[in-house]
Amino acid sequence: MTITAPPTSPPSPVDPPLLKATGEPLRERAFKWMLWFCMAVGLITLVVLITYVLIKGWGRLDSRLIQNMPSSVLPETAGAQSAITGTLWLMTFTAIWSLPTGILAAIYLEEYADPNRWYNRAIEINVLNLAAVPSIVFGILGLAFISRGLGFGPTVLTGSITLALLVLPIVVIASREAIRAVPQSIRAGSLALGATHWQTIYRQVLPAAIPGIATGAILALSRAIGEAAPLLMLGVSFVRFNPDGLMSTFTALPVQIYNWTTEARPEYTDLAAAASVVLLVLLLAMNSVAIYIRNKTQRRW
């Protein structure tokens, strides 16, 4: 058998050229532009919004805002201190109520619930539906059952429980996703070493799911911090003192912003814009905590 030697010189080019580029097809380009456009819509809206609020509120963005109490009489001296502290109180307790409850509920649904049982499927559907319920409905719930039913009144306790119920489905859904993303092989490896179900969850599944859970927690609290409707429903309004406990009446930034925008004098709209900036800053601070937690837990591996 003879073996043909490989050609030593490249073959002469053929005509028309086989490999000549004809440019990116139109459809590819069109699709790429469409994607870019959709992304730009969101981004531009955000930039315009933040710029507008910043410009509008710039004149009032000073120490008066955090040092003074709100006033509906003197816009020059009015501040938002009680609203800022109220929001901090509210968020702290919303997180305390909703995060452990939501995470534990997610663990039950992912790790213990038998998906073939009708009641577990019913719970699952309900959790998804609850996430879509308008926040004002939660306000009605809070007013009827917590504020009046349990007699807590328009206090920090009522507000935080109402907001916790509002964001609970978000925490549950995000935590479930995070728990589900932990590979089964990790669970199997742990169980095969004689770890119990709970040890496996506590030592393997939860640590691996923390980044996802932290992201979900932030999504939930970001929703809660901006909610005005349920709080208005509860009767949260103008308050000129800082809350001093769970049973204290309070006001919150979104409510304060809403109140100011309903005032006729233009100074109050500027004040509302300035308070919006404060709200955004609080939101970013909260997000950065979550990002810190996420990075820290990831670095440990």
Place this chain on the structure above:
Amino acid sequence: MSDPNGSPSPPATSSVFTTGTRIRVHESPAGAMTESTPDQPVSVASASAGVSDGEDADRAYESVITTRDLSVFYGSYQAVREVDMNFGKNRITAMIGPSGCGKSTVLRCFNRMNDLIAGARVEGTITYHGQDVYAPDVDTIEVRRRVGMVFQKPNPFPKSIYDNVAYGPRVNGWKVQSMDDVVEEALTRAALWDEVKDKLKESALALSGGQQQRLCIARCIAVQPDVILMDEPCASLDPIATSKIEDLMRELADDYTIIIVTHNMQQAARVSDRTAFFTADVDDDGVRHGRLVEMDWTKKIFTNPSDPRTEGYISGRFG
């Protein structure tokens, strides 16, 4: 990658491995073979002889795990039918056979890992030192501590090397004098200590595949099991890593009873004392299910099997 729950099919085994086996035959990692059985001539058929000469004279055969009429169901589907086997103390028993014949399914009954699959059910009996593994009063935690398992894909925890090995003793609540010693001993036994002793606090995920698998073996022996189940432990490893794991298995057999599921017949021939050959049968109703064809000393299975199906599989006529 979702959950394996509810799926009625037996554990998936990749069909790639039939090819893989053939490739290995041609490659014939002679180095590995001479290392693990230094005094033996390297030939496929007699490679097993280095381990034991069949019904060996030097050691009495003592059964650790025995199955009687073992059938495994996934829901109403009977994946494995009427298997009778026994696994000898300090022996390596290999379970071979084509994909979907139920080898892994049977293996995972021994430490009750099949409990985790919804709808999985066992009929017949499995005894461990005479005790029924599936008796109602059995503590599955204790079963799994005594019958350890190494998985097909290395699955180190996303923790440090040290924490991986210490995990078992910790979750079992052992009061050890020095966890450092436990970790060192387990890693030494798993032939990994020299490679990792300077980076115990580093992530186990940074290790190579073969090192990860040896770490999983170390993690397993840190809880001082009696039996080690290995579900295709070398399936995702290259030949060099494979030969290291095989050497390790031979060493571990001094102290542990090892049961290994493998697609690689050469591996079964190289490392095991006894071999069980499974096949996938189709019954009169057209239902595919796994069956044990025969179980015997590895040497006999590979040189003089009693069943023509075994011979056909081993000589590469099918599967």
